[in-house]
Amino acid sequence: MRTIRMRRTTRGMRTAAGAVTAGVFLLLGGTMSPAVADSSPSASPSDDGSDGGDAPTEAGTSFRTATEIEQGQKATASASTGDYLYWSFPADAGGRPTVKATVKLPDSARSSATWQIDVYDGLRRRQACQYGAQTRVAGADAGSVDLSCTLRTVRAWSEQWANDPLPGTYYVRLTATDLGTADLGVPVNAEIQVDSKHIGGSAAVDGSLAEPLVPGIAMTTEESDEAEGSDDSPTAVLSSLEPDDGWASGWWSDRWVWTAVGGMLAALAGVGGYALTRGSGRPSQVPPGA
Template identity: 75%
Template sequence: MRIVKALGAAVLALGWAVSPAAADSPSPSPSDDGAAPVQAGTSFRTAAEFDEGVTATADASAGDYLYWSFPADAGRRPTVRATVKLPEAHAAETWQIDVYDGLRRRQACQYGAQTRTAAADAASVELACTLRTVRAWSEPWANDPLPGTYYIRLTAVGLPTSDLGLPVSAEVRVESKEIGGAAAVDGALAEPLVPGTAVASEETEQDAAVLSSIEPEDGWTSGWWSDRWVWTAVGGALAALAGVGGYALTRGSGRPTGV
C-alpha cells in the first residue's frame, strides 16, 4: 500500500514539474525605453540592432538593402515579420526577407511567406519567416541555427526600373517561442556566435572587440539545463520505486523450514 502511494506521489510530482517547463513562455513585451531603431543598416557590419518584441522601422528607397540584427538564444524558435509600405503608384514588386546567423549562413525558413509579390498599386506587402529551433550545439558540418546574433536582410528582387528609388517604409519585428527540452542537445557552445574582431593586447593576449552589443534580456543560457533533466530525475525515481515494489511483491512471505 505504501508503495502504491509513493508511486502516485511521484506521478503527481512529474505533472507539477513538467507542466510549467513544457508550456510556451510568452514573447517579450515591446520595449518602453524608446530603443527601437528608426533606420536600418546597409550591410552586415552596420545592421541596426534591436531586441525581440520591439518593432524596428526604417524609411528607404526601393532597391536598397536593409539590414537589422537581433539576439536568439538556444531553445527558442524565432519568427521574423516584416511589413513594407509602398508608394501610391508603383508596378508589381517582389520583396524578400532573408535571415542569417552569426556566421552569416543563410538560414532556411521552416514556414512563412519569405518572398511575396505586391500587385501594382498595392498599399503594402507583408513577409514572415519562422526559423528552425536554435540549438545549443551542432556538428561543424551542419547548418543548424546556433545561439548568437542573427541578421535580417529586406530588399526587393527583380524590381522594375521604373520603381527604382521610390520611397518606401518598412517595419520589422521578431518574436520567439520557447521550445524547451524537446530541442535540447547534449552539448553547448563555449560562447554565442556574436561578431567580433580579435585584437592583441599589451600582454600579447587576445581580447575581443565585440561588434555587436545585443543579447537576450536574461543573458545567454549555458545550454546545459532543460526540462529533460526533470523527466530524467522523475523517471529514475519511478524506476527505483517500481523495483522496490516488485521485490516486495515477489519475495516469499514464509520462513524457510529447517531439516
C-alpha cells in the same frame, strides 16, 4: 494472518505510490518554470506590438551598420525601393526565431516589385526558412506586402561542415528585387519584428560552443585577458545585444525533468514488484494431525 499481511502490503504500496506521485508533481512544478522563462522574449512589448517608443526607427545599409533590435520589438524604417535594409537580433540555443516584415507602399506610386527577406547567422551564412512567405510580389493595387521566415531551431553545437543555426547574432536583410527603372526610388515604410519560440529538450544536443557567434567577441575576449585590470582596454564587439539571462541560457531543457520522472517511476515499479512477490515472510502453519 495472511489476509492481514496482504492488506498491510497493499496499504504500503499505496503510501509509496502517493509519495512518489507527490515527488513527481513537486519536481515538475519546480523545474518547468525555467523552461517557460526561456521562451519569453527579451523585450516586453505593449499591446500594440511596440515597446513604448524605444524601438529603432531606422535600418542599416550593410552587415556592419545593421540596426540592433531585441526579440519582441517592432522596428520601423523609411526607405526607397532599391535600398538594402539590415537589422540584427540575438538568438540563443533552443529557440526557433520567426522574422515578420511588412512593407507599406504609398498610394501615389505603387510598383509591382518582388520583396524578399533573407536571414544570416553570425558567420554571415544564409539560413533557410523552415516555413513562411520569404518572397512575395506586390500587386499593382496592393497597399502592403507581408513577409515571414521561421528558421530552424537554434542548436547549441553543430559539426563544422553543417549549416545548422547556432547561438549568436542574426542578420535580417529586406530588399526589393526585379525592379525596373521606373520603380526605383519609390518611398516605402518597413516594419519588422522577431519572436522566438522555445522548443525544449527535443532540440537539445550534447555539446556547446565556446563563444556565441557574435562579431568581435573573440577579439574582445583576447584583449580583456591581455589587459586585465586596466580600465582603458579597447572593445571590438560589433553587436551589444544578448539574451536577458546571458548566452548559453539554453543549457536547461525538459529532458532533465523526464529523466527524473522515469527514474522515480522505475523505483516505484521496483518497490511494487518486490511487495507483491515477497509473500508473507512466515512459514505456513500446518494444521495439527495433518
